[in-house]
Amino acid sequence: MSERYEKIDIHWFPGHMTKAQRMIEANMKLVDAVCELLDARVPCASRNPDIDRLAAGKPRLVILNRTDLADPAMTARWREYFRRCGLAVLETDAKSGRGVNNFPRAVREVLRDRIAAYEAKGQGTRPLRVMILGIPNVGKSTFINRVAKRRAAAAGDRPGVTRGKQWISIDAGLELLDTPGILWPKFDSQQVGEALAITGAIKPEVLDTEALAANFMLRLRALKPEAIEQRYKFTPEADKNGYELLADAAKKRGFLISGGEYDIERMARVLLNEYHEGKLGRITLEAPPEG
Numbered sequence: 001m002s003e004r005y006e007k008i009d010i011h012w013f014p015g016h017m018t019k020a021q022r023m024i025e026a027n028m029k030l031v032d033a034v035c036e037l038l039d040a041r042v043p044c045a046s047r048n049p050d051i052d053r054l055a056a057g058k059p060r061l062v063i064l065n066r067t068d069l070a071d072p073a074m075t076a077r078w079r080e081y082f083r084r085c086g087l088a089v090l091e092t093d094a095k096s097g098r099g100v101n102n103f104p105r106a107v108r109e110v111l112r113d114r115i116a117a118y119e120a121k122g123q124g125t126r127p128l129r130v131m132i133l134g135i136p137n138v139g140k141s142t143f144i145n146r147v148a149k150r151r152a153a154a155a156g157d158r159p160g161v162t163r164g165k166q167w168i169s170i171d172a173g174l175e176l177l178d179t180p181g182i183l184w185p186k187f188d189s190q191q192v193g194e195a196l197a198i199t200g201a202i203k204p205e206v207l208d209t210e211a212l213a214a215n216f217m218l219r220l221r222a223l224k225p226e227a228i229e230q231r232y233k234f235t236p237e238a239d240k241n242g243y244e245l246l247a248d249a250a251k252k253r254g255f256l257i258s259g260g261e262y263d264i265e266r267m268a269r270v271l272l273n274e275y276h277e278g279k280l281g282r283i284t285l286e287a288p289p290e291g
């Protein structure tokens with residue numbers, strides 16, 4: 001089988017990381033619990049293990065978001081994996097809102113001991129505060145707006161506009177910080193950076209889209225060849241490289257450029273977009289460790 005994966009360079013700016021880290025540290029003091037949003041298609045790559053240090057001592061909830069795009073059987077395996085690691089898990093599709101209603105209950109469960117401790121001290125009315133954390137584009141703002149049932153989360157920094165910290169009341173005594181904590185992606189391998197780029201956490205304009213899509217074709221052939229067969233109407237042959245598979249798809253789509261060449265660049269964009277839109281089916285790219 002041809003497994004010639006292309007090398008893809010992905011960078012994350014250290015300045016952005018420092019700023020994000022400072023913001024998280026400042027807000028961490030104010031919250032009782034942290035909720036870590038992950039992309040259910042790449043729960044490992046979309047996770048930054050630095051959270052263990054940043055959220056040390058805080059009760060935590062893992063939210064597997066984008067379950068609408070992930071393979072349900074794999075999501076169940078990831079849920080069990082995180083539970084085995086001692087973490088509470090919630091599954092959501094923040095875009096449609098599925099699963100979001102279970103959020104207050106899940107947070108209360110995570111904060112059970114803290115609630116009991118406050119009650120024992122006669123501080124039962126003290127609000128419990130939570131922060132949403134996650135890497136860019138994982139769905140933090142969408143999730144917060146769903147929980148708040150309005151547009152609460154700021155879509156980005158607006159220069160010149162300063163406003164006080166705002167807390168969104170999500171349930172009796174539960175409050176959510178309206179600004180999510182941005183975790184920086186942790187590129188400790190090519191696989192991680194590539195998984196994030198394929199799922200759209202890193203914007204394609206800074207990437208070699210063709211190389212990325214060629215690698216994605218190889219991953220698809222290994223993981224779920226029937227997705228290629230069903231969507232692009234050809235059987236991915238074992239001896240072809242990723243570019244050749246893209247060319248086969250372009251041929252089926254009739255994507256031609258002058259001179260009778262197939263338009264691989266266009267096909268690369270189409271492939272990645274169709275994956276983002278769920279048109280290839282629900283495909284999870286990573287499996288949890290066994291055990």
Ligand code: G4P
Nearest residue numbers: 065066067068092093094095136137138139140141142143
């Ligand atoms: P962020 O704050 O973490 O950076 O992410 P944000 O909420 O801006 O979400 C990024 C994109 O992911 C948005 O799409 C959003 O709609 C989409 N999204 C969030 N949660 C889910 C989910 O559970 N399932 C699916 N399928 N998509 C989700 P967009 O294309 O940037 O905007 P839009 O046109 O979809 O609103």
